[in-house]
Amino acid sequence: MKKIEHIGIAVNDLEASNNLFEKLLGRPHYKIEEVASEGVRTSFFKNGPNKIELLEATNPDSPIAKFLEKKGQGIHHVAFAVDDIVGEIKRLKGEGFTILNETPKKGADNKLVAFLHPKTTNGVLVELCQEAPLPKGEGA
Numbered sequence: 001m002k003k004i005e006h007i008g009i010a011v012n013d014l015e016a017s018n019n020l021f022e023k024l025l026g027r028p029h030y031k032i033e034e035v036a037s038e039g040v041r042t043s044f045f046k047n048g049p050n051k052i053e054l055l056e057a058t059n060p061d062s063p064i065a066k067f068l069e070k071k072g073q074g075i076h077h078v079a080f081a082v083d084d085i086v087g088e089i090k091r092l093k094g095e096g097f098t099i100l101n102e103t104p105k106k107g108a109d110n111k112l113v114a115f116l117h118p119k120t121t122n123g124v125l126v127e128l129c130q131e132a133p134l135p136k137g138e139g140a
């Protein structure tokens, strides 16, 4: 695992939280992206080598809606950058961690992502994220 790629924060109201974090970090967010399959709308801030991801639920069945209901606003997950998400999933499974999705899925911000169950990580929802490969023939 490499650096902390981002910290995910569950919020009730994305617009209000964008304003708050713009004041806090002294810079605007650089993108808003909806991940319909997860029932979330996300907003990203760059902060040095790391990012902050704000997450708002878009429907009552969204995992974010359930989190907010149970715990209220706050830190939702910590995401680590990895080079080889499939290899890391295999390694972590071998170490006894429970992987929520053993097949990486497409997350926000052009990433392939997988999550570790917080029951096996001292209560911290851990996200692995790998830069999604570019379609063949594009870029390096």
Ligand code: ZN
Residues within 6 Å of the ligand: 006, 007, 008, 053, 077, 079, 127
């Ligand atoms: Zn995330």
